[in-house]
Amino acid sequence: MSYSVSSALYRETAARLADAIDGGSYFSGSVRFDFDGMACCLLASVIVYRRREIFPEGEFEPIVDLVPVWWEFHTVGEAGEVINDFSFSELKAYI
Structure with a gap:
C-alpha cells in the first residue's frame, strides 16, 4: 500500500x-502533525534562502528557496x- 501526498498535505507541511x-x-x-488520519513527520536539514523586500510598512525577508x-x-x-x-521539490512550490 502506498500513500499519495495531496496538495493539501503539501500546503500543511x-x-x-x-x-x-x-x-x-x-x-x-522535525515537524510532526496529524493529517487526514495519518501521523506525518518531516525530518529535515534545510538551507534557507531569503530576499529582502522594503515597503513603507517595513522590511520583510520572505523565503525564496529551500535547499535540502x-x-x-x-x-x-x-x-x-x-x-x-x-517530493521535496513539490513541497518547495508551496513555500
Missing part, C-alpha cells in the same frame, strides 16, 4: 515548516508506517 524555520537561514529538526541537505517524510496510519510519494 510547507506552512508548518515555514513556522518552524521562523526567521532563520538554516533548519535542522537531507530529508525524510514519514506517514503512519493505524496499521503502521505507509510508503508515500512525497
Whole structure:
C-alpha cells in the first residue's frame, strides 16, 4: 500500500515548516502533525534562502528557496508506517 501526498498535505507541511524555520537561514529538526488520519513527520536539514523586500510598512525577508541537505517524510496510519510519494521539490512550490 502506498500513500499519495495531496496538495493539501503539501500546503500543511510547507506552512508548518515555514513556522518552524521562523526567521532563520538554516533548519535542522522535525515537524510532526496529524493529517487526514495519518501521523506525518518531516525530518529535515534545510538551507534557507531569503530576499529582502522594503515597503513603507517595513522590511520583510520572505523565503525564496529551500535547499535540502537531507530529508525524510514519514506517514503512519493505524496499521503502521505507509510508503508515500512525497517530493521535496513539490513541497518547495508551496513555500
